[in-house]
Amino acid sequence: MSRLQSRFAELKQQNRAALVTFVTAGDPDYASSLEILKGLPAAGADVIELGMPFTDPMADGPAIQLANIRALAAKQNLPKTLQMVREFRVTDSSTPLVLMGYYNPIFAYGVERFIADAKEAGVDGLIIVDLPPEHNDELCEPAQAAGLDFIRLTTPTTDDQRLPTVLNGSSGFVYYVSVAGVTGAGAATMDHVEQAVARLRRHTDLPLCIGFGIRTPEHAADVARRADGVVVGSALVDQIAKAESPAQAIDGVLSLCAQLAEGVRGARR
Secondary structure, three states: HHHHHHHHHHHHHHOOOEEEEEEEEOOHHHHHHHHHHHHOOOOOOOOOEOOOOOOOOOOHHHHHHHHHHHHOOOOOOOHHHHHHHHHHHHOOOOOOOEEEHHHHHHHHHHHHHHHHHHHOOOOOOOEEEOOOOOOOOHHHHHHHHOEEEOOEOOOOOOOOOHHHHHHHOOOOOOEEEEOOOOOOOOOOOOHHHHHHHHHOOOOOOOEEEEEOOOOOOOHHHHHHHOOEEEEEEEEHHHHHOOOOOHHHHHHHHHHHHHHHHHHHHHHHO
């Protein structure tokens, strides 16, 4: 069983959803980012998505675009992101960690080398926003052959005809983008979330995690009653943007994570 499978199986037994947190590697700087990463599990994160900084994050809204800019200004790159995962694994061997980002940095790094290094570092899966299933042979298939899950994004505009293609070769979990648009923009109604979950369940047995626009413990709890996982990114990244010091950034992210975790954990009681 992979770390992701184990974690979702364990949570299913506890009858609760996963809190999936997103932060960008190297934001606001390497040392602070590593401290945030190491602190997330104790603050209640069940699964961590770590963003690979990129110059053109076209699926992301202002908050995560700015996180990419801050991380790149602090000289974060893919080798340093993999090093961050290695350092995280020294003290945490159980929390699933997924790298999220775009294909360009991986292609530049070298696909074969990237897969080998990611696996060795302790990465569990990949979410590559701009690589559709028509290109499964480029990264999805070799990554899965090496034991890395490949997690697909589905959206409100992915119709029933398209869904089987998108889900083909998916593993780990399915990430449902609950609003059409970029990260951090708006939020879906609970009616929409319920309909989306019911529709996706007809196509897959994988855990369903819902993100985009979830900012408060109350909102996270609402989604946690309906899905297998709640993804929060922009709200956490905003804590870094408004912090006046690295220490404040660390505290802001971990405090909000703890509040969100409380919402998620109490949702089905």
